[in-house]
Amino acid sequence: MDAQPWTPDEMMTVAASRALRDGVVCFVGIGLPSTAANLARRTHAPDLVLVYESGTLGAKPDRLPLSIGDGILADTADAVISVPEVFNYWLQPGRVDVGFLGAAQLDKYGNVNTTMIGDDYRRPKVRLPGAGGAPEIAASCREVIVVVRQSTRAFVERVDFVTSVGFGRGKGDRERLGLRGAGPRTVITDLGVLEPDPETCELTLTAVHPGVGLDEVRARTGWPLRVAESLRQTDPPTPTELAALRRLRQQTEQQE
């Protein structure tokens, strides 16, 4: 892998950006999701609509925002609205096509934990930031993309705390709970892509990134990983994609 002219994080970001079709409305969190979404706007999806939970609809930043409430988001947005409005009028009714989530832990049914690691909520091993917008993003966006680096610490059989529901305990749970969006249709990691099995909703490896071996993916998954029969290989980042990503990063660093 070291011979490749891109890093695993770059591959992950490019893969995430490709998952965004042009013209869709995307609820963006800061960090990798924001990088991927802004990369998509600069490559194949110029009409991607970015919604940030700080209340900016249609933000068009020319560098990566440094926080969810970066001034450049307000300066370039079609509309700046209050935080209650972004959740109540725009996210909750299902007006957002794609939501991005990160995860400290992700389990095989796509449930996400960003609250705490350990078995005692009152005395956690690691206290994490908490829910933020994630529970309702996971519930209300038409579909969800989870972006997370793959490791046995992150990819667990069952999350210690369900901050955001993926497929619960399996097929039919979302419907039973009354969750309206389709849930995490795509999990993009630094190793490959996982998608829910149509029958069981268990996350199944459907693609590996160039240079990644199946053994490595299995070794970095905390449950016995199922692999799709027609395992694809991710197309490598094109020179255009890589150049755009690096330029974006560079512009951002210059701004700081």
Place this chain on the structure above:
Amino acid sequence: MDAQPWTPDEMMTVAASRALRDGVVCFVGIGLPSTAANLARRTHAPDLVLVYESGTLGAKPDRLPLSIGDGILADTADAVISVPEVFNYWLQPGRVDVGFLGAAQLDKYGNVNTTMIGDDYRRPKVRLPGAGGAPEIAASCREVIVVVRQSTRAFVERVDFVTSVGFGRGKGDRERLGLRGAGPRTVITDLGVLEPDPETCELTLTAVHPGVGLDEVRARTGWPLRVAESLRQTDPPTPTELAALRRLRQQTEQQE
């Protein structure tokens, strides 16, 4: 009365304006309440805060607005907000000191009807405009002033339809219903002023305007009117008040 250099409507408007203390926040309806409130701003209450249900907080019109949503209200307001916000954030929590109501019918417990005259809602004798903001103004303002011309048609034993609650069927009803404001503390007419009796909440004549006789007030009231022991006489409009009122009307007509 004809010898007086003011009309009964002018006396009523001046009396209503005097009921507004300087610095209070007043929810204003169009027509006479708006005239009275703007007269108060020009005379004894320059810091009166006018709130119109169209969503203008602190409007300072230099003429009478021609409708509840006149552009001059937005142009001169401290803040223009949405209609849901004016009701939810400003009226409902009790942030408004005084609400003004008009009435097609008013009964002896200060209940107001602006919905319909008749005994069959589905086939009314007279269909009126309806509730508008009145039910919640009557419920939530710290106190309410009703302004209405006195006649047996308007002043009835019991209203045909309760659009806005005054004191219900008497003392204690507001508390039982959970209404938070003090209700209609003052009813100002072209003949005098009525206030709720402290014991029974029945509207009682507490003041007559100059030149008005008790018999006339009784004859224009549709229930056996109680009269306060210490019946006051309203101070006549001062030359300053009359001049300000007439100037306001004139400026308004010139604008049209």
Place this chain on the structure above:
Amino acid sequence: MARITSLPEAVSEVVQDGDTVAFEGFTHLIPFAAGHEVIRQGRRGLTLVRMTPDLIYDQLIGAGCASRLVFSWGGNPGVGSLHRFRDAVSHDWPAPLELEEHSHAGMANRYVAGASGLPFAVLRGYVGTDLPGQTSNIAPITCPFTGEVLTAVPALKLDSAVIHAQRADRHGNVQLWGITGVQKEAVLCATRSLVTVEEIVDELDPRPGAMVLPSWAIGYVAEAPGGAHPSYAQGYSVRDNDYYRAWDAIGRDREEFNRWLDSTIFNRSPGDPGPNPERGGADQQNGADRPSGADQQNGARA
């Protein structure tokens, strides 16, 4: 993304027979031109929704477009009553009009709930009044934390919503300012929506007090200069108070009203065979629909 098209085409796509439809506007920016186009196209069986039904609803009701009205205050602001509305309620002319009646606070919250994708809203309202006796759409609800009893109203679910705004850009993003009422909520409550605008511009430069509705939340945008007349569009026109006053006499009389319909909406002389829905509205939006006596000076761009 909003489709930008002509007013007649947009109306025919957005407002359909039997729709529950709101033409919103709180005194300001009332979509008269679109309402007149609905009359021209002969829509029937509409449930009209609005906080403050005024002249345009009186006209739609008088023209026989509506079978139901959901509202909180119906009048000719600053003038008096709506006589076509009264005639429909009291004498079923030209057709019976069923009423569902709320307070402003209740209607505003029904819009908010609809825009929020919730089935109901909660408020302190209606308590002790006779309004809950007239509709099943007002119900008590208990706070699960304090036990306090409040009032619930169901969300408004609109098939279509029509509003008027000052401007749109060529992508269909809409900008409006001044008193904006419940216009955003109305659009967000509706399956189909139309925004008529004073003008379409290259760029929506930011303005104090302006709100922007993004193109992807709107169905259709149609240019209709003067489309709020006789109401006003802040920055573009002033209210035509003479029209409101003149309407009182027209609305009061069935024959007067029919003559007004024929001459200003259907644009036909006496003896003409009937409505001609295909005759476009574009040439009728600039004051041609005013009642006699209206001051032709008004409606000019400020």
Place this chain on the structure above:
Amino acid sequence: MARITSLPEAVSEVVQDGDTVAFEGFTHLIPFAAGHEVIRQGRRGLTLVRMTPDLIYDQLIGAGCASRLVFSWGGNPGVGSLHRFRDAVSHDWPAPLELEEHSHAGMANRYVAGASGLPFAVLRGYVGTDLPGQTSNIAPITCPFTGEVLTAVPALKLDSAVIHAQRADRHGNVQLWGITGVQKEAVLCATRSLVTVEEIVDELDPRPGAMVLPSWAIGYVAEAPGGAHPSYAQGYSVRDNDYYRAWDAIGRDREEFNRWLDSTIFNRSPGDPGPNPERGGADQQNGADRPSGADQQNGARA
């Protein structure tokens, strides 16, 4: 009407021991100067409320001001964790910190309910997560019209709220623009409120995207130029990203943190007898509170 006074006086009037208090701001306009003054005045037993507790809450918690935190996301945005917050949760240092945890949508609606004078709010939220298991402040509620089950959260009732804004006029009317988060709601939820501002001006000229909070809805206004540092005030300053990064090392270590407290908040040398709450904050608001390594170029007026 708002009282305009100095920051130390306003803080001593508005934020009291044992208060449930929110210092709101969504990345933008975070009231750091007021938070530091609260530390300086030695407030204790606060229930801190905020959607996005960040450095100022880490500092208040580390300084021992807080006993409870009601929140939805606690981190150092773009950098990582809040170590004083973690230390309090995991090791009770310097004092135990009870948590009540929500989602952003839940917290935003709790503010809306509080601002609206309602005891609770309704949303589609929390369903299927482990959050309802940790607090009794999340409950199911049934729509009285459709029978659908949704989620209720109680209104936030604040004793005090503190926000930062760009400007106020001499009457105490406050104007803020850019990302305005839940600041209006926070002020309207609170019995006592303080708005610190970059400057007090003669007139608030209208600006695109600006909201105005009228003076009569505010308790106190205090001028605190740079009072949002290291966050930013759109039109006045940019975010001091170096401060956020430098905080990671300071917050990670109890002794480092105490040194920071002594030198930048209490402004005393080692061996000084103790906190001096009377030492005013006005002379400390212009970047004097920055951690070492912070870029002195930032925070300049844009």
